[in-house]
Amino acid sequence: MAHPNGKPQLSSAPISMVLPVRNQASLIERAVAAWAKTLRSLERPFQILIVDDGSSDDSATRAIALAEKQSEVEVLRHEQPRGFGAALRTALPHVRHPLLFVTALDYPYTTSDFPKLLERIDRCDLVSGFRAAVRPPRWYAVYRTIVDTLFRIFMGLAREPLPGWLGWKVHLYNRLMRTVFGVQLDDVESAYKLIRREVFDCFPIQSEGIFALTEMVAKANFMTLWLDEVPIGAQQGVPAEALAISWNWRERRRDLLLVLRQPEFYPPSEYRVGAPPQRDAGLESETTAAQPSDTPHLEVPTEKP
Numbered sequence: 001m002a003h004p005n006g007k008p009q010l011s012s013a014p015i016s017m018v019l020p021v022r023n024q025a026s027l028i029e030r031a032v033a034a035w036a037k038t039l040r041s042l043e044r045p046f047q048i049l050i051v052d053d054g055s056s057d058d059s060a061t062r063a064i065a066l067a068e069k070q071s072e073v074e075v076l077r078h079e080q081p082r083g084f085g086a087a088l089r090t091a092l093p094h095v096r097h098p099l100l101f102v103t104a105l106d107y108p109y110t111t112s113d114f115p116k117l118l119e120r121i122d123r124c125d126l127v128s129g130f131r132a133a134v135r136p137p138r139w140y141a142v143y144r145t146i147v148d149t150l151f152r153i154f155m156g157l158a159r160e161p162l163p164g165w166l167g168w169k170v171h172l173y174n175r176l177m178r179t180v181f182g183v184q185l186d187d188v189e190s191a192y193k194l195i196r197r198e199v200f201d202c203f204p205i206q207s208e209g210i211f212a213l214t215e216m217v218a219k220a221n222f223m224t225l226w227l228d229e230v231p232i233g234a235q236q237g238v239p240a241e242a243l244a245i246s247w248n249w250r251e252r253r254r255d256l257l258l259v260l261r262q263p264e265f266y267p268p269s270e271y272r273v274g275a276p277p278q279r280d281a282g283l284e285s286e287t288t289a290a291q292p293s294d295t296p297h298l299e300v301p302t303e304k305p
Contacts, residue, residue, distance in 0.1 A: 001123045004226060009122040010196060014045035014097035020087035020104060022053040025062055027105045032066050032073065035103075038111040039072075042118075048073045049091045054081035084191075085212030085255065088205050095197055102213075104191035107131060108242055113232035117194040125199050125225040126217065128185055129192035129232035132164030133243050140165065162186060163231035169247045180260075181218035185229045188214045192232055199225060203265045207255035214252075215259050223265070 002009070017035060021028055032048060039046040050067070052060040052075065060077055067073040076090050088102065099121065103109055113129060120127040136144070144162060151157045165171075166187060177183050191213060203219045205212050220227060234243055 003123055003125075007125075007196070010099055011118045011122045012044065013099050015039060015042070015047075015099045015101055016095040016097040016197070017046065017048045017101045017103065018051065018088060018091040018095070019048060020051045020053055020084050020091075021055065021059050021063070022081060023055045023057045023059060024105045025055070025057045025059045028059055028062050029066065031105055032063075032070075034111050036070060036072065038114055045097065046072055047096055049094055050075045051087040051091050052077045053083065053087050054078045083208040083212075084210045085205050085207035085215070088212055092200055092205075098197050100195045100197045100200075102191060102193045102195065107191065107245070108133075108235040108238040109192050110233055110235050113192070113230075114194075116230045116232065117192075120228045120230060121194055121196070123226070124228040126193060126195045126220050127228040127230065128187065128194075128217065129190050130163050130185075130187040130229050131166060131190055131192075131234070131243075131245070132231035133234035133238075134165045136162055136165040140171075166245050167247070170245050173247075177214055177218065181214075181221060183214075183217050183221050183227075185217060185227060187229065188217050190232075206258055206262075206264055209251050209255055211252040211255035211259075215255065218259070219263070219265065222263075 017039065019032070019035075028050070032050070035048060039048070048070075050063045050073065052063055054077075060075070063073075063075045067075045074094065076094065078086065078090065084104070101114070101117075109129075117127045117129065140162075148159050148161075151159055163186075166174075170187075170189070174186055174188055177188050189210065193213070193216075195216070199216075199220055202223050202225075203216075205215060207215045217227065
């Protein structure tokens, strides 16, 4: 199926992966090895951008060692912890390929679900994974059945069943984001997103923390870009407590208010596709500057009309 706006098909295009890490030395080697194997099996150019967000353990040392062994791996560093959104901003100028995959190590994401996202990207601008490793509780399944039946009877609408359960706090957060921003995804903060790189020619990431994942979805929705969502599982044999999704409203509140009060949709020139990477304050690069991609992208004016 083609993109509704006639954009080029990218399911076979080269991929850039961004992996922010902080104090995750015990996971980084295994995770990068698994992702490199998966991306290499697709038989296309790829890069893995590891952004060390001021780790106090040896995450950065291990990441640098991986980059020395694998030419596709690049390491960027923050001297001090700055947050998930800041890590994305640091990585964007170094992205070389037309597809951008964003993920993290705070949840047992599996590489086997990645092809599901590739299958959908030709028909949309952003496709996100719904963390569906835990089944909805019985009480919610009954409630959802009743509500879906009422929707079908009185409005003629058929809704897809919720593929998994993220906890009632996260569930309410997703409903709040739907009310505030009109986002129709059921897991907006999933760090398992495949995005057309040109999307970030339309807006910058303002959030410092994890709210950046919600911000990019909300802004893409505001720009009438096409979004999709697919259920994804978790690694086999992972204990139940590792599937729990942490929640801290205070970390999101500042970024939410910033995006609501002063939303930006015209990014600085250094975030434009093909622009040379800019050296950020507090950033150390362990690799040479990325070269601009030869792949054509959408050009968006940098000045407001």
